[in-house]
Amino acid sequence: MNSDKKVESITVLEAANFLLKNDNFYILTHVNPDGDAMGSGFGLCRALRAVGKKANVLCSDPFPKRYSYLYNGYEPQKFVPQTIVSVDLADTNLFGKALSVYADFVDLAIDHHISNTGYAAKTLLNGKAAAACEVLFEVFTEGKFPIDLQTAECLYTGISTDTGCFRFENTTPRCHEIVAKLMGYGIPYAKINRELFEIKSRARLTVEQHVINSMEMYLDDKCAVIAVTSDMIAETGLAPEEFEGLASIPMQVEGVEVGVTIKEKEPGKFKVSMRSAESVNVSELCAKLGGGGHIRAAGCTVEGNLSQVKLKILSVIAPALGFDLWLS
């Protein structure tokens, strides 16, 4: 483990050699792990174990059940950690509580976020890659790590989820080339994609109905807003988790350029997710409200009652949609 603060960018080959030369790995991934976090974490773990290394995957949050096919059969090993590698982890504030102790001791970060803060001693960063799993595939290829079916499923899942199944702007020709190769391992991609992108619980369908019914249109219908309050959640009698990940819904509406999802976190405090279709940089808009993110997907936290929060948000969005005098 390395607490030395010099930041060093390394190449794919150097990263592969680093992995091959070291042992006893803790692989860290981010809180609230998504398909790429899980895929890159367990993909790397399997590849390291396949060449005789000891490796565990660590996350401050529990591994989500929806990705259980990526860690079926996984058992943590007992060893004293010597090498700390992070995957898909842009910033130490995404380590979460349990892993924060490792923040100063990461030897190698393998990432695809241009916003990576350089917290690790060595960083393999490809900001053009759609997923950490895309970067990892190159590492496995250079280092001749064996890839088996479950490792291929890990990498496929990371690329597929981070690109919205090859729909989003971040999809690269290289994503498709890699996936063509991964399919050769016999991954049940149709089943995986169906479970990741299509299937919804009945509760979830009810929630979506609810928010679509209550969706509000602003600014010549170029902005769609859905709001989820604690009262609304209580009314449905459903678990609050069912109300996660609704941000893509306002974007489904024809003509919408900016989609906003507002969710009450605690009384007087709302988590805001913003998405844009083509022209608006929502990262800039959220920055004005104290948040940040990507050009097409960003977020912030806004305080006030629901009406006040909506007004604050709309007053920032309006100029970006050409409504110069709105609320000014």
Place this chain on the structure above:
Amino acid sequence: MNSDKKVESITVLEAANFLLKNDNFYILTHVNPDGDAMGSGFGLCRALRAVGKKANVLCSDPFPKRYSYLYNGYEPQKFVPQTIVSVDLADTNLFGKALSVYADFVDLAIDHHISNTGYAAKTLLNGKAAAACEVLFEVFTEGKFPIDLQTAECLYTGISTDTGCFRFENTTPRCHEIVAKLMGYGIPYAKINRELFEIKSRARLTVEQHVINSMEMYLDDKCAVIAVTSDMIAETGLAPEEFEGLASIPMQVEGVEVGVTIKEKEPGKFKVSMRSAESVNVSELCAKLGGGGHIRAAGCTVEGNLSQVKLKILSVIAPALGFDLWLS
């Protein structure tokens, strides 16, 4: 034009040479044209025109507006047709009224449906290809036809729509390889996919709400049924076209193996679409009701009132889901 009935299977290279040796093409595609019909039709037309040939695209139905980016700038040319080529057209019963006159005179069929009836003098059939556009890409490559941005958009759209954006079982490694190459032409894939797979009119959102609300679950919740009657359509005040293409909705529900969509065509006559997730061959089930199709997507027409129609359908589905004594 050739009315000789000998059926001849030809190779990709032979098809390319046939196209290069002939001229004055009518390119036929199927009624109710989807992304692959439009993509292969206009893709082939552009490629032929690019090598100095005369070519028009013909369809018994109007070209759908949602695919207008594939035929922007297209103008039919005036010439006496000498060569008739069909694309994505499995059977002469899909020619539609206006094109039925050509059924006996197709010189070359380029297709990917294993069910192709061999109506053409020469047939280039790749039953493993996900889309006619996949077959066409190989033809363009072998024949060194120039591919420009709009042609690439045509081929991408065909592959993307026929594979549900690379989600379905029919997706092949070759699809991904081809798409990696097509992306090199600078196609606005994110915009295309958003328009094809995400955006819905407000009317459409209302329709989906309506059918999800009225969805019925049968056979231990393994079968979801949605029914659209003429009365229901009239009640919403929306255009009947808004009620097309709902067949994927029942498949979204967790645990559903067979999804059924029933739509009233005329009093006492219902169009039935059946989808399956993993184990049931719905083509066989629909055949029992006088219809047919693919293993995971098939259809039929059933007569009776709505209750009778549901019973007929469920009595066929039940045994396939292991409910041996149900209704027997």
